[in-house]
Amino acid sequence: MMAHRTELVKQASNTLDRISVPHGIIKAGIAQDTSLLMQVASVGTLRRRLAKIPIPKILIVDEAQHQKSRTWSEIADYYYENDSIIIGLSATPKRLSGEPMSDCYDVMVQGPSIRQLMEWGFLCRYKYLAPPQVMNLDSVPTLAGDYAKGELFQAVAKSHITGDAIQHYERFLPGKRAIAFCVSVEHTKQVAKQFCDAGVPAEAVDGNTPDEEREAAMERFRRGETLVLVNVELYTEGADIPNCEGVIMLRPTQSLSLYIQMVGRALRPDPDNPFKIATILDHCGNVFHHDLPDADRVWTLESEVKSRRKGEAAKVFIRQCPCCYYAHKPAPVCPECGYQYQISERQLAEEAGELEEFIAREKKQLRQEVGRARTIDELKRIAKERNYEPSWVFIQAKLKNIRR
Numbered sequence: 001m002m003a004h005r006t007e008l009v010k011q012a013s014n015t016l017d018r019i020s021v022p023h024g025i026i027k028a029g030i031a032q033d034t035s036l037l038m039q040v041a042s043v044g045t046l047r048r049r050l051a052k053i054p055i056p057k058i059l060i061v062d063e064a065q066h067q068k069s070r071t072w073s074e075i076a077d078y079y080y081e082n083d084s085i086i087i088g089l090s091a092t093p094k095r096l097s098g099e100p101m102s103d104c105y106d107v108m109v110q111g112p113s114i115r116q117l118m119e120w121g122f123l124c125r126y127k128y129l130a131p132p133q134v135m136n137l138d139s140v141p142t143l144a145g146d147y148a149k150g151e152l153f154q155a156v157a158k159s160h161i162t163g164d165a166i167q168h169y170e171r172f173l174p175g176k177r178a179i180a181f182c183v184s185v186e187h188t189k190q191v192a193k194q195f196c197d198a199g200v201p202a203e204a205v206d207g208n209t210p211d212e213e214r215e216a217a218m219e220r221f222r223r224g225e226t227l228v229l230v231n232v233e234l235y236t237e238g239a240d241i242p243n244c245e246g247v248i249m250l251r252p253t254q255s256l257s258l259y260i261q262m263v264g265r266a267l268r269p270d271p272d273n274p275f276k277i278a279t280i281l282d283h284c285g286n287v288f289h290h291d292l293p294d295a296d297r298v299w300t301l302e303s304e305v306k307s308r309r310k311g312e313a314a315k316v317f318i319r320q321c322p323c324c325y326y327a328h329k330p331a332p333v334c335p336e337c338g339y340q341y342q343i344s345e346r347q348l349a350e351e352a353g354e355l356e357e358f359i360a361r362e363k364k365q366l367r368q369e370v371g372r373a374r375t376i377d378e379l380k381r382i383a384k385e386r387n388y389e390p391s392w393v394f395i396q397a398k399l400k401n402i403r404r
Helices: 006-018 043-048 070-081 114-119 149-158 161-172 185-197 211-223 256-264 361-372 376-386 390-400
Strands: 023-026 038-042 058-062 085-089 125-130 178-181 202-206 228-232 246-249 277-282 356-358
Touching: 006 023, 006 038, 006 211, 038 043, 043 070, 058 070, 070 085, 114 361, 149 185, 161 185, 161 246, 161 277, 178 185, 185 202, 185 228, 202 211, 211 228, 246 256, 361 376, 376 390
Parallel strands: 023 038, 058 085, 125 277, 178 228, 178 246, 202 228, 246 277
Antiparallel strands: 125 356
C-alpha cells in the first residue's frame, strides 16, 4: 500500500497494528524489512527503491486520484508491467484538472455514499453554516482546474473573512477544536496570529513544516491545548482526526474533491463524543458551487461527476430563505420557517459575514426515526421502507447495542 504523506503512512500502519497484521514500512529513515508480506510505502521512497523491493501481487493506491501524476504513474506502470493487481482507493476519485481516470483503472466500484455512511453511524452528522458572498473572485484566473493561488491570496487578503472567522468561531465553536484551511503559507500564519491575538490558541502548519513539528502540533491539537489548527494543503486528504469538531473554510475552491476533503476532516465519529455534530463554517460560499457534502453524486472514471438524475452533470440548486436564512433545495416554501416564495422575488441583500445554518429537515427526521428504534423489528421495518441492505440492520443493532 502506498501513500504520499507521512501522516497517511503512519495512519495506515497504525490501522494494521490494530488488526494485528504484520507489516513493514518503506520510508526514508526507517529500517526496511521486505520479508513481511504486507508493506506500507511512502510514494517517494517507493519510487526510488522500486528495483530493490519484491514485486507485490497487489498494489493498493491510497488517494488514487493522484495516480496520473508522474511519480505515481511510474510506480503503477512498473507494477502493472510486472502483473500486479492495482486497486485504487479514494473518497473523491476525481482529478483537480478534470482528466479522466479511465486510463488508470478498468472499473469503478462505488461504496456507500456520504449520506449512507452518516445514517449507518460511520460518519457523524453536521450542521453547515455559510456566509453570503463576501469576496469578488471574478478577477482571479483559473490554473490547473482551480483558482490561481497568488491572485486568490490577494482576493482573500482584501476581504474581511478572517475577522468574521474569529467572530463566528467564538459564536458557534467556542472552546472546541477546529481545522482551518487557508490559501497559502503566508495566509496560515496571518490567520493563526489573529486567532492567538483574540485569545484562541492556534498554530499554523504546512507541507514545509518538519515532520516532528507537525506531529507535535497535532498532538497538542488532540489534547485540546491548541484549538484551531491552521493549514494549507496538508490535512485535506485522509487524515483521521476524530476529535476535530469543526472546519473553518477560508479557501475558495473550484474543486469538488478538495471541498469534500476539507469538510470531511470534521466528519469522523469520535468515540469519546458519541453525540458529536460537526460544524462547518464556510466563509467562502463553496457550498453554493458544490452543493451540500452529502448530496447525491455518482463518481465515474470519466472527467465529470454525475448527478443521480438521468445521468446529468451534477448541478447545484441551493435556495436561501430571506426570512430565516435557511438554505435548502428549491421548494415553494421554506421548510424551516414556512416563508412563501414569490415568483417575482429578487434575492435580498445579505449582510457580509453573517452565517446561515442549514440542516435539511427531512434528513434530520430520518435520523430521529432511527434514533428512536429500540428493537430489531423496528430496524427491519425502517430498512424495508428505505430499501436498505440487510447489513444495515446488523450495523445499527450493534451500534445501538440492541440484542433482540
